[in-house]
Amino acid sequence: MDVEGAIRSRRSIRRYKKKDVSDSVVRELLDLARHAPSSMNGQPWHFTVVRGDQTKKKLVQIKNKYCPVEKQAFRADLIQHAPVIVVVSVDRRESYDREIENGVFAAANILLAAHDKGLGSVYMSAYRADEPGVSEEIRQALGIPGHMDPISILPLGYPDEIPEAKDFKPLNGIISYETFGNE
């Protein structure tokens, strides 16, 4: 797939076929993830690849326990039904105060590369700024040390849905020239 086509056609996928995702494909995605930019080239990433039902169940429970009221329509049960989950964490000691940016850039590569390989995924956060319990419980569930921050949870699987076409805001309304509002 070319870059433009992949960016335009990628969508969040929340239903997956039973078909397994091989370890070699997962490693290809993580190889591409580490090509993301990172603050001061710190490359602070660690990727935990989860396949076990019990571990997935824990992640579902943590995510649902801390799910904000306004996001109840997007509960985390789908984690249980994805063949593989990648949890993206970053080492704070190598993140230069840009933990979230570093994590999200790696996740962005995974989402786009997954789509390119015929896989589907959906971005889920692994922390809440106002609820340290989310990170802490995810650390416990996966044995992640305290100097690392879990940032993203990315379910991966072969798509078993075709999402509806997305409407975009008009480009004119979201671009200003030189100063805000000057379209």
Add this chain to the structure above:
Amino acid sequence: MDVEGAIRSRRSIRRYKKKDVSDSVVRELLDLARHAPSSMNGQPWHFTVVRGDQTKKKLVQIKNKYCPVEKQAFRADLIQHAPVIVVVSVDRRESYDREIENGVFAAANILLAAHDKGLGSVYMSAYRADEPGVSEEIRQALGIPGHMDPISILPLGYPDEIPEAKDFKPLNGIISYETFGNE
């Protein structure tokens, strides 16, 4: 360019040719930016396209004024020498507490699509969590309203440097299976 090739070959570019970047190319990049995922499909983005020397100068001054000691090797002067700058902001009212994630996903599309079109860029942050002055002064410089958070500053230009090859951490050391440390 295919997705994998683009991800593998993209690098941060800090020197740009005098050659201009047309408005139509910038709009193509921003069209692709809005295809990024966003929390609750909020599409909270606003892009401010800066070409004026005075505005660039203000951005340089703000960035350098608040540049942390450990990042002094990466001062912001290059903003002055890029033909065009895109400032990515997000509307907090449509961000669902994921301002940074939303901004970075759009920025990631811009960086990759720019590289795909032969342009270079480098990711720069438009805020510091511990220094609200950064966002506030950028808002003032660009007339961005208070309900919007500037997240990224992306200089764009045709590359006038070939960065050295990047060394990556070994893949084995950054992947765990099921629990952290289980390689």
